[in-house]
Amino acid sequence: MSQKNHKIRVGISIGDFNGIGPEIIMKSLKDKTITDFFTPIIFGSGKIFTYQKNIFKLNLNFNYINEASQAQEGKLNMVNLVKENMNVELGTPTEESTKLAISSLEAATEALIKNEIDVLITAPINKDEMMKMGFQHAGHTGYFEEKFNKKGLMFLVTEDLKVAVSTHHIPVAHIAENISKEKIKKQISILNQTLIEDFCIQKPKIAVLGLNPHAGDGGVIGNEEIDIISPAIKELSDNDILAFGPFPADSFFQPHKYKNFDAILAMYHDQGLAPFKTIAYEEGVNYTAGLPFIRTSPDHGVAYDIAGKNMADEQSFTEAMFTAIKIFKNRTEYNELMSNRLQPRKIAIDNGIDEDLPEETES
Structure with missing residues (x-):
């Protein structure tokens, strides 16, 4: 498939499911035509998303898969990391919600490295709780720097x-x-x-x-x-x-x-x-610049105070998705242009003759 016809695969890590992560993800994907533009791949739990979509009265259907490579175009794909029931305590971080936030981020990152997704959008995490569970970084940027062995730059954009x-x-x-x-x-x-x-x-x-x-x-x-x-x-x-x-x-x-x-x-x-x-209230996007892969996120946190109240505004998360897609297209076009640059002509230095020019003929 050519890059021009390629439907971009957008990976999504869910963050802390007791915060507003699942809510803003589902609200951003609720439009039935959204899959005409890209292929969403959520790394999470089908049971948690089903439970929360009922709370927010959202009409969404997920295509459950075991790994990102099985994702289908035209569907909302869910890599079902946990098939068992989990306790949802909206507004309060728990051991279960923290562990799944870490698992979701790690699974999505591995899919990015394996080229099973093209870009990654990360929903908000609770850094303190994740570090208590052994996560080594005070945020996404340090984590990606370690995974990709390259320095990144926190870059907020509109x-x-x-x-x-x-x-x-x-x-x-x-x-x-x-x-x-x-x-x-x-x-x-x-x-x-x-x-x-x-x-x-x-x-x-x-x-x-x-x-x-x-x-x-x-x-x-x-x-x-x-x-x-x-x-x-x-x-x-x-x-x-x-x-x-x-x-x-x-x-x-x-x-x-x-x-x-x-x-x-x-x-x-x-x-x-x-x-x-x-x-840039509610429209800003956090982009990690300088890395070989594209990762964006909304510019806000887990918002436990409004979790479960159907008050979360999905605009920043939606902007994060479409900004990642735009950056992916821009970078692809740039790389194609650079790879197709005209190469300088070879010059025969020893005799000063330009080898690309026809030889003069005697009159």
């Missing part, structure tokens, strides 16, 4: 606003020691490349925020901008990457400022995500 963060889920007290010139250079390079490959921006302009208030105020409120961030930007600019800054974060997220750039690199989690989630 059509008009794209924000990456240099440090992820670490205490505020440790942020400064986790910032370095080489790390920032690498992250901006990843950001530049993903904007080109995955978002079709030919020459990206990237804004870099300062770490300290007022971007250090010339060294009065900290030296990280002078010693680390500015030198990183200068070296990248010398290598034809359009990076600018460091900008004071407190005034940057005004429309007439941030809209002048294709993406922003914030220095820490809340510096980037607080304004992003305010501006």
Whole structure:
């Protein structure tokens, strides 16, 4: 099957089923025509989804399979990881819901590695509960970095606003020691490349925020901008990457400022995500940039407080699905274009004759 006619296989991990994961997944897939656009493959439990679809009065039918390779186009496929009954306690994390969240993520990731799915959408997890059960990472990004043996970048995106963060889920007290010139250079390079490959921006302009208030105020409120961030930007600019800054974060997220750039690199989690989630409420998507595979998620958490109340808004999860599909198509097209580039002509250096030109004939 050619890539142009390929119906993209969208893998979905369910997160904590006592949160809003199953609800937003099913609401995003409730339209009967959704399978005309892609093939959904959920890694979960048929009994749990049947129980919850009845709560939310959703008319969905699942095609139960044992592995992702058995998925059928035109159907909502469910890799049935657990066939036994499980206790559902909506609003409260349990050992059962945490174990299935881990199993779902691991099974979906293996399917991605084995090319049984094309992209992966991850529903919200409870990081604390998963770590208690032996999960080694404080979030999805670190997990995927380990699985794919490559550094990723947490990248929150909408059509008009794209924000990456240099440090992820670490205490505020440790942020400064986790910032370095080489790390920032690498992250901006990843950001530049993903904007080109995955978002079709030919020459990206990237804004870099300062770490300290007022971007250090010339060294009065900290030296990280002078010693680390500015030198990183200068070296990248010398290598034809359009990076600018460091900008004071407190005034940057005004429309007439941030809209002048294709993406922003914030220095820490809340510096980037607080304004992003305010501006892009319910439509933002979390994308892990820089990895060989495509993974997105909604930009919110498990929301135990509204679990089971039919109040969860599926918009961010729906955006995550279609953003992953769009990125997959963009990256495929980019790779095809790059593989079909015209190769430079061979030159016979020893005699200076261009071998691709016809020889001159005597008159």
